[in-house]
Amino acid sequence: xxxxxxxxxxxxxxxxxxxxxxxxxxxxxxxxxxxxxxxxxxxxxxxxxxxxxxxxxxxxxxxxxxxxxxxxxxxxxxxxxxxxxxxxxxxxxxxxxxxxxxxxxxxxxxxxxxxxxxxxxxxxxxxxxxxxxxxxxxxxxxxxxxxxxxxxxxxxxxxxxxxxxxxxxxxxxxxxxxxxxxxxxxxxxxxxxxxxxxxxxxxxxxxxxxxxxxxxxxxxxxxxxxxxxxxxxxxxxxxxxxxxxxxxxxxxx
Amino acid sequence: xxxxxxxxxxxxxxxxxxxxxxxxxxxxxxxxxxxxxxxxxxxxxxxxxxxxxxxxxxxxxxxxxxxxxxxxxxxxxxxxxxxxxxxxxxxxxxxxxxxxxxxxxxxxxxxxxxxxxxxxxxxxxxxxxxxxxxxxxxxxxxxxxxxxxxxxxxxxxxxxxxxxxxxxxxxxxxxxxxxxxxxxxxxxxxxxxxxxxxxxxxxxxxxxxxxxxxxxxxxxxxxxxxxxxxxxxxxxxxxxxxxxxxxxxxxxxxxxxxxxxxx
Numbered sequence: 461x462x463x464x465x466x467x468x469x470x471x472x473x474x475x476x477x478x479x480x481x482x483x484x485x486x487x488x489x490x491x492x493x494x495x496x497x498x499x500x501x502x503x504x505x506x507x508x509x510x511x512x513x514x515x516x517x518x519x520x521x522x523x524x525x526x527x528x529x530x531x532x533x534x535x536x537x538x539x540x541x542x543x544x545x546x547x548x549x550x551x552x553x554x555x556x557x558x559x560x561x562x563x564x565x566x567x568x569x570x571x572x573x574x575x576x577x578x579x580x581x582x583x584x585x586x587x588x589x590x591x592x593x594x595x596x597x598x599x600x601x602x603x604x605x606x607x608x609x610x611x612x613x614x615x616x617x618x619x620x621x622x623x624x625x626x627x628x629x630x631x632x633x634x635x636x637x638x639x640x641x642x643x644x645x646x647x648x649x650x651x652x653x654x655x656x657x658x659x660x661x662x663x664x665x666x667x668x669x670x671x672x673x674x675x676x677x678x679x680x681x682x683x684x685x686x687x688x689x690x691x692x693x694x695x696x697x698x699x700x701x702x703x704x705x706x707x708x709x710x711x712x713x
Numbered sequence: 714x715x716x717x718x719x720x721x722x723x724x725x726x727x728x729x730x731x732x733x734x735x736x737x738x739x740x741x742x743x744x745x746x747x748x749x750x751x752x753x754x755x756x757x758x759x760x761x762x763x764x765x766x767x768x769x770x771x772x773x774x775x776x777x778x779x780x781x782x783x784x785x786x787x788x789x790x791x792x793x794x795x796x797x798x799x800x801x802x803x804x805x806x807x808x809x810x811x812x813x814x815x816x817x818x819x820x821x822x823x824x825x826x827x828x829x830x831x832x833x834x835x836x837x838x839x840x841x842x843x844x845x846x847x848x849x850x851x852x853x854x855x856x857x858x859x860x861x862x863x864x865x866x867x868x869x870x871x872x873x874x875x876x877x878x879x880x881x882x883x884x885x886x887x888x889x890x891x892x893x894x895x896x897x898x899x900x901x902x903x904x905x906x907x908x909x910x911x912x913x914x915x916x917x918x919x920x921x922x923x924x925x926x927x928x929x930x931x932x933x934x935x936x937x938x939x940x941x942x943x944x945x946x947x948x949x950x951x952x953x954x955x956x957x958x959x960x961x962x963x964x965x966x967x968x969x970x971x972x973x974x975x976x
Contacts, residue, residue, distance in 0.1 A: 608804040615776050615798055616873070617822025626817065630808045707807035707855050 500677040508681035513666070517685045520651050520663040523579055524689060527586025528647035532594045532640060534587070539598030543628070544620075549599070560592040564653055572658040582662070586650030590643035594636065601635025602628045634708050637701040644697050645690035652686055663689070727790050729754045729877055729912040735774055735785035736937075737767075743937035744770050745781075750931055750940055752877075754790065757903060757913045759923035761973060762933030768916040771938075772798070772879045775914070789877075795909075797875030799883045803862035805854040805869075812850035815840050815869045824873055840872035841865070843902060860891040867899065871908055878903075880915040884922075893954070896926060900952055920973065924965045925952055932972045942972045 482502045488494070489501040496504060538556075542549035568585055575581040605627055613623050655664025666682035669675075728751040737745040744767040752758045762768050773779045774787060776796060781787065805814045815837035819828060828836065841847050844864040854862055863883065870878060883899075884892040903910050917923050923930045924946055932942040947961045956962055 606802070606804060608800045608802060609806075611773070611776070611778055611800075612798070612804055612818065613821065614778055615796065616818045616824060619822070622821055626821075627806070630806065633808070707853055 497674045497676045500680055504677045505680040505684065508677045509684075513681055513685055516661055516663050516666050516682070517689065519661045520582075520648065520655065520686065521689050523582035523651040523654065523662065524586050524647040524693070526579075527583040527650055528590050528643060528693070530583065531587035531590035531647075532643070535591045535594030535639075536598045536636065539595055539602060540624075542595075542599050543602040556592060556595055559588070564589050564650060568653050568657040571654065577658040577660065581658070582651045582654035585654035586647045589646045589650035589653075593639040593643045593646070597635040597639035598632055601632030604635065605631055634705045637697070637705050641694060641697045641701065644693035647693065648686055648690040727754055728752065728788075729756070729790050729794070730775055730914070731786075731788045732771075732774065732781075733786045733788075735771075735781040735787065737770060737774070737779060737782055737785075738937075745774075746937040746939045748785075748938065748940055750943075752912055752914055755911050756929065757900075757915070757927045759927040759930045760914065760916045760933060761920065761923045761930050761969065762918065762938060763935050763973065764918055766933050766935050767938035768918075768933060769881050771933075772881050772914065772916055775877075775879060791876075794876045795874055797870030797873060797878045797910075799863075799866050799870050799878070799880045801882045801885055803854070803859075803866040805862055805865055807854050810851050810853055811846060811857065811865045811868075812837050812841060814854070814865055815872050818869055819872055836872050836874075837868075840868040843871060843905070843908065844868045844898070860887055860895060863887065863895065864898075867895075867902070871902065871910070874909040876909055877912045877914070878910055880913065882916055882918065885918070892922075896922060897952070897954065900926060904951060920966050920969050921957065924948070924962055924969065925956065930965075930969060932969065944968055944972070 486501045486503060489499060538552075542552070564585060567588065568581075571581040571584050575584060609627060609631075610623075613627060618626070651662065652664035652667070655662040656668055659665045663682045663686045667679055667686075670678035670682065730750075730752040732751075733749050735745055735748045736743070748771065760768050760771060770779065774781060776798060777787075805811075806817065809817060812834075816833050818824065819833040819836060824833075838847065838850065841850050844867055846861060846864055846868065849857060849861065854865070857865065863886075867883070880899075884895050887895065899913075902908055903913055915923070915926060925948075927946055930944045930946060931940050932944065933939065934941045944965065946965050948956055948959060948965075
């Protein structure tokens with residue numbers, strides 16, 4: 461009984477609301493004769509969802525995923541170094557903040573100049589936007605250790621290695637996972653910004669080109685696909701979080 | 714003549730832990746002032762004092778986590794006796810099961826070299842059996858009650874075969890009923906020949922608890938803390954529920970109440 465209720469809450473209600481919204485949208489466009497270049501009806505957008513769009517989606521998804529994985533690996537590694545070497549943290553943290561506060565949109569053209577219009581510039585754009593959340597959260601997570609846990613390890617002569625693998629690393633997992641959730645959707649933003657500046661494929665390219673030609677249904681389809689990319693990455697990570705950080709179930713109450 | 718003689722024999726008894734002139738301050742604030750004390754073998758000693766007076770710091774001195782200032786010494790009988798510690802909070806790793814939590818300290822430092830993996834598992838299982846949690850070994854801390862979590866912490870301390878067990882207000886976060894139950898359980902473990910436990914030092918701010926549990930109670934003053942009185946408890950072992958009605962019990966409680974000064 462309870463699981464049926466849960467299924468309704470999590471799946472049926474959102475689907476019903478989305479369906480209702482689409483029906484209203486379709487009806488409104490037809491009824492008011494809204495020109496297609498301003499607001500295409502859902503049916504017109506659906507007609508654009510073809511193999512071509514799927515190929516562009518895969519391009520963007522690849523750029524975003526590669527950037528996401530690389531940035532998180534590097535960011536976590538940097539956090540580990542920061543936590544073990546205070547001078548490096550003091551020196552490099554302001555640089556990281558400066559990097560974070562520089563708008564990615566302002567940097568993207570430079571990336572294209574340096575790295576060309578291929579995958580590399582988009583991967584790096586994606587990395588730049590994902591780097592900060594993982595860095596900050598990992599530093600916090602790696603330091604989030606009860607004082608007594610520290611004393612416990614000291615009493616039993618745990619080595620630095622023990623403290624890292626058996627205490628810091630697992631303790632940081634909740635923080636790391638929430639950073640991954642945040643940056644999963646940001647990764648897609650980074651890839652699309654990179655594509656805006658210089659590309660011949662990907663969803664950002666589709667949005668830009670269709671805007672030049674006022675092909676609004678195509679534009680909508682690309683926007684839809686980019687939202688789907690971000691959403692599926694987010695869902696994947698939420699699922700992983702539940703599996704990995706099983707001991708933190710506070711938010712489910 | 715007589716009191717001097719008694720005092721001498723006391724001095725001659727082998728002290729398991731001996732602190733001499735231990736002073737300590739944190740950031741210019743004096744916490745301990747010239748603390749000297751002896752804890753003997755096969756003795757249960759409570760350290761009683763107001764909250765925040767530096768009682769826990771005393772345990773941290775014994776653990777070697779902080780060092781005394783200016784000539785204070787801490788000596789143990791035997792070169793380096795095995796110490797066990799139970800904190801006020803259980804301090805369990807939430808990502809490890811009860812059994813893995815007990816195994817954790819067995820797989821650190823000296824202990825790791827001493828016992829192979831199989832032996833560590835067996836020791837951890839034995840320790841959980843001693844605290845009555847053998848059926849919960851696969852449970853994670855968030856699936857256990859507060860009292861059970863603290864029992865896992867006790868099992869973890871016992872698993873390494875400590876000779877000296879240090880307890881830092883171990884049951885103060887528990888409700889009264891659980892607390893009483895675990896106090897007696899702890900005494901039974903201390904008396905149990907299957908544990909290597911000989912000396913217990915318990916920090917507490919509960920007077921009845923200190924009387925029920927200990928052979929002697931050391932009274933500490935508010936900060937900077939010093940030992941202001943040592944009160945022996947004239948109750949026989951084993952201690953049991955109902956001893957609270959013994960005249961000696963409430964006489965000792967009264968005696969301690971007089972000597973504990975609140976800050």
